[in-house]
Amino acid sequence: MFLFQTKVELQAYLATFHTAKQSIGLVPTMGAIHRGHLSLMEQSLQENGCTVVSIFVNPTQFNNAEDLAKYPRTLALDIDIIRSLSEQIVVFSPSVEEMYAGNTVARSFDFDGLEMEMEGAQRPGHFDGVGTIVKKLFELVEPTKAYFGEKDFQQLQIIKKLVEKEHLPVSIIGVPIFRAVDGLAMSSRNARISSEGLEKSTFLYQVLAQAKVLFQTESIEKVNHFVESQFKNNSTFDLEYFTIADEQTLKPATAKEEGHAYRGFLVAHIEGVRLIDNLSFN
Numbered sequence: 001m002f003l004f005q006t007k008v009e010l011q012a013y014l015a016t017f018h019t020a021k022q023s024i025g026l027v028p029t030m031g032a033i034h035r036g037h038l039s040l041m042e043q044s045l046q047e048n049g050c051t052v053v054s055i056f057v058n059p060t061q062f063n064n065a066e067d068l069a070k071y072p073r074t075l076a077l078d079i080d081i082i083r084s085l086s087e088q089i090v091v092f093s094p095s096v097e098e099m100y101a102g103n104t105v106a107r108s109f110d111f112d113g114l115e116m117e118m119e120g121a122q123r124p125g126h127f128d129g130v131g132t133i134v135k136k137l138f139e140l141v142e143p144t145k146a147y148f149g150e151k152d153f154q155q156l157q158i159i160k161k162l163v164e165k166e167h168l169p170v171s172i173i174g175v176p177i178f179r180a181v182d183g184l185a186m187s188s189r190n191a192r193i194s195s196e197g198l199e200k201s202t203f204l205y206q207v208l209a210q211a212k213v214l215f216q217t218e219s220i221e222k223v224n225h226f227v228e229s230q231f232k233n234n235s236t237f238d239l240e241y242f243t244i245a246d247e248q249t250l251k252p253a254t255a256k257e258e259g260h261a262y263r264g265f266l267v268a269h270i271e272g273v274r275l276i277d278n279l280s281f282n
Contacts, residue, residue: 001079001082001083001086001087001088001089001090001091002089002090002091003079003090003091003093004090004091004092004093005092005093005094005095005098006094006098007094007098007140010052010090010092010140010141011140013090014050014052014090014141014142017049017050018142020049022048022049022050023047023048023049023050023144023145024048024049024050024051024052024141024142024143024144024145025043025044025045025047025048025050025051025052025143025144025145025146025147026044026051026052026053026054026137026138026141026143026145026146026147026170027040027041027044027051027052027053027054027146027147028054028056028133028134028137028146028148029053029054029055029056030055030056030057030058030071030188031055031056031057031072031073031074031075031078031188032071032072032073032074032078032188032191033055033074033077033078033081033082033188034186034187034188034190035178035186036149036151036177036178036185036186036187037053037149037186038081038082038085039149039175039178040147040148040149040175041053041082041085041086041089041147042085043147043173043175044145044147045085045086045088045089047145048144048145050088050090051086051088051089051090052089052090052091052092052141052143053082053089053090053091053092054091054092054093054094054137054141055075055078055091055092055093056092056093056094056099056133057071057073058099058129058130058132058133059096059104059129060100060104060105060106060125060128060129060132060133061106061125061126061127061128061129061130061133062126062129063123063124063125063126064123067274070192071188072188072191072192075093078091079091092141099133099136106125106128106129106131106132107128107131107132107135108128109127109128109131109132109162110165111127111131111158111161111162111165112161112165113249113251114127114154114157114158114161114249114250115127115128115158117154117245117250117251117252118154118241118243118245118250118265118267119154119155119267119276120154122240122241122267127155127158130155130158130159131158131159131162134146134159134162135162135166135168138163138168138170142169142170143170144170144171145170145171145172145173146159146170146171146172146173147173147175148172148173148174148175149174149175149176149177149178150174150175150176150177150278151177151185151186151187151276151277151278152276153174153247153263153265153278154250154265156172156174157247157248157250159172160172177277177278179205180202182199182202182205183202183205183206183209184198184201184202184204184205185204185205185275185276185277187275187276189273189274189275190273190275192271192272192273193270193271193273194271197236197270197271197273200236200237200270201270201275203234203236203237204237204266204268204275204277205277205279207227207230207231207266208264208266208277208278208279209279210226210230211223211226211227211242211264211279211281212264212279212280212281214226215244215256215262215264215281219255220244220253220254220255220256221254223244223264224242224243224244227239227242227264227266228242231268236270237268237269237270238268238269238270239266239267239268240267240268240269240274241265241266241267242264242265242266242267243264243265244262244263244264244265244281245262245263245265246260246261246262247260247261247262247263247280248260248261261280261282262280262281262282263278263279263280263281264278264279264281265277265278266278
């Protein structure tokens with residue numbers, strides 16, 4: 001396996017692939033690698049001559065200093081997990097100084113309003129940080145394709161908008177959420193939850209699945225009321241928000257319209273950990 005910690009080393013290695021016009025796949029991560037990340041890597045390995053996995057906890061996308069401090073950093077274990085998948089994967093694990101060169105601030109982006117909904121409303125500046133680091137990685141790696149999980153669906157749509165507005169020559173590939181057998185979405189934050197808490201966290205997917213069934217026959221108002229009532233009756237979780245939104249605009253839907261794709265988005269807290277999940281309702 002190949003491990004680089006500086007931009008110069010990474011670019012020198014990738015130069016051969018660029019010269020030979022071989023496709024390069026990029027899987028951006030913040031580490032704490034889990035099975036969901038591996039599903040992104042597997043697809044990239046199938047579709048590209050070279051796969052680069054970045055491991056970088058990006059400080060500019062955290063608006064909560066405590067959350068940044070608590071974010072799991074397990075580089076040695078991450079490398080072992082990635083190596084078990086493929087010895088051919090290139091891992092790029094830079095320092096904050098290497099990526100930001102002493103200017104650790106986010107650029108301000110206009111994502112046509114996508115950044116103002118849901119996570120953007122709850123975490124001001126978050127998507128400016130995401131856009132800043134992803135653009136840096138795209139310019140550094142010059143990937144043919146970049147892979148993002150649908151668990152962070154709003155982020156996926158924003159990255160697509162970033163590529164469109166910045167005219168970046170990369171194809172964005174959305175990969176379906178990887179779930180445990182019980183339905184729990186794989187997340188790096190799951191590592192901070194007790195085994196008992198993880199068992200209880202399957203409740204999130206169960207509620208989303210039930211809401212999807214209701215959505216087929218009931219009004220959006222009734223589906224929203226159902227989800228809220230489920231959480232009111234479950235003291236284990238603190239519901240931050242649930243919304244049914246148009247997949248393209250991410251704006252909350254009040255009525256179903258023909259030809260539109262809708263998705264349910266859910267954020268809840270357990271044991272001090274913020275969990276997100278979503279499900280297509282079409």
